[in-house]
Amino acid sequence: MPRPIHAHIHTDALAHNLRRARQCAPDAKVWAVVKANAYGHGIERAYVGLHGADGFALLDLDEARRIRALGWRGPVLLLEGCFEARDLELCSRLGLWHTVHCDDQIDMLAAHKTHAPHHVFLKLNSGMNRLGFTPGTYRSAWQRLSGLTQVDDITLMTHLADADGPRGIHDPLALFEATTHDLPGDRSLANSAATLRFAPGAPAVRGDWVRPGIMVYGSSPDYPAAGIGAWGLQPTMTLAARLIATQQLQAGDRVGYGGIFTAPQAMRIGVVACGYADGYPRVLRADAPVLVDGVRTRLVGRVSMDMITVDLTPVPQAKAGSLATLWGVGPNGSVLPIDEVAAAAGTVGYELMCALAQRVPTVAV
Numbered sequence: 001m002p003r004p005i006h007a008h009i010h011t012d013a014l015a016h017n018l019r020r021a022r023q024c025a026p027d028a029k030v031w032a033v034v035k036a037n038a039y040g041h042g043i044e045r046a047y048v049g050l051h052g053a054d055g056f057a058l059l060d061l062d063e064a065r066r067i068r069a070l071g072w073r074g075p076v077l078l079l080e081g082c083f084e085a086r087d088l089e090l091c092s093r094l095g096l097w098h099t100v101h102c103d104d105q106i107d108m109l110a111a112h113k114t115h116a117p118h119h120v121f122l123k124l125n126s127g128m129n130r131l132g133f134t135p136g137t138y139r140s141a142w143q144r145l146s147g148l149t150q151v152d153d154i155t156l157m158t159h160l161a162d163a164d165g166p167r168g169i170h171d172p173l174a175l176f177e178a179t180t181h182d183l184p185g186d187r188s189l190a191n192s193a194a195t196l197r198f199a200p201g202a203p204a205v206r207g208d209w210v211r212p213g214i215m216v217y218g219s220s221p222d223y224p225a226a227g228i229g230a231w232g233l234q235p236t237m238t239l240a241a242r243l244i245a246t247q248q249l250q251a252g253d254r255v256g257y258g259g260i261f262t263a264p265q266a267m268r269i270g271v272v273a274c275g276y277a278d279g280y281p282r283v284l285r286a287d288a289p290v291l292v293d294g295v296r297t298r299l300v301g302r303v304s305m306d307m308i309t310v311d312l313t314p315v316p317q318a319k320a321g322s323l324a325t326l327w328g329v330g331p332n333g334s335v336l337p338i339d340e341v342a343a344a345a346g347t348v349g350y351e352l353m354c355a356l357a358q359r360v361p362t363v364a365v
């Protein structure tokens with residue numbers, strides 16, 4: 001028998017969450033962001049739920065090839081654009097749209113020989129200070145690009161640094177509008193946080209294309225201010241494993257490496273076939289939430305490579321073979337949002353889902 005651990009990708013939930021993005025921006029087209037192997041879900045599996053998107057946005061040329069290999073003929077956008085000149089040949093061959101964020105990328109385009117001119121997304125640095133032209137150089141970049149025979153369409157784009165936080169979008173939005181107001185072309189600004197929090201009330205945030213990622217994967221961009229329930233999102237990834245043993249502890253017994261948990265009284269614990277080599281964060285400590293047979297309980301002791309130990313006090317009937325849900329959808333309608341586990345690990349849902357290990361058997365359901 002294979003080790004009793006699995007991940008499920010919920011394709012109906014992916015489709016549901018994509019519809020939520022559309023509801024927030026009904027007059028815009030929607031990029032499903034599928035970078036990082038669809039946030040750890042697997043591009044091929046995610047595609048089953050997301051093929052109703054208007055386009056797929058990603059970073060990696062190999063992932064772009066995989067989307068085309070699935071038969072997707074619509075738009076594909078490289079969010080960081082080309083890394084070297086020969087990437088443009090693949091863009092020409094596969095019909096990829098690509099971001100232009102620096103002069104080197106314009107130089108490469110100017111030297112590129114192509115029959116079909118390219119659709120590019122010209123990126124404004126609106127305060128994130130990672131990629132993009134500053135407001136002072138953006139318009140000359142636009143002029144240069146629009147003079148190239150290699151380019152026939154320029155979408156105006158920026159990425160918002162704090163759409164999920166207290167600073168919000170006022171300043172970058174004002175900067176984007178001041179820089180681009182009289183330039184022609186489509187606009188694209190909103191990630192998940194901007195789509196959920198600001199797009200419904202602000203046409204300027206919706207623009208022509210929104211770019212939701214994390215919300216599509218059933219994680220809230222502004223947890224704990226709002227959880228997936230409040231945003232009407234559904235979990236898209238479940239990580240679950242079976243109990244492979246139980247132990248009866250007496251008061252004072254210690255659990256696991258380093259004995260970091262001591263039983264305060266007699267109690268039963270379960271040993272779950274999931275560890276940090278499966279992508280369950282080792283930094284998690286006692287009290288991180290876990291479901292056993294759909295009942296909420298907690299981690300005790302240190303996370304090891306292949307096992308964790310959980311408190312069975314709230315689930316006295318649990319035994320070897322019982323199901324532990326580490327995040328996602330449990331039995332009997334129970335749910336453990338990935339955001340709660342991520343928060344206990346001091347991180348965000350993005351990191352947990354992207355780190356799901358290769359060795360975990362994963363199926364689309």
Ligand SMILES: *Cc1c(COP(=O)(O)O)cnc(C)c1O
Nearest residue numbers: 033079159191192211212213214
């Ligand atoms: C990753 C990414 C997104 C999606 O961000 P989420 O927070 O996951 O919605 C949108 N735009 C760009 C440029 C990105 O790199």
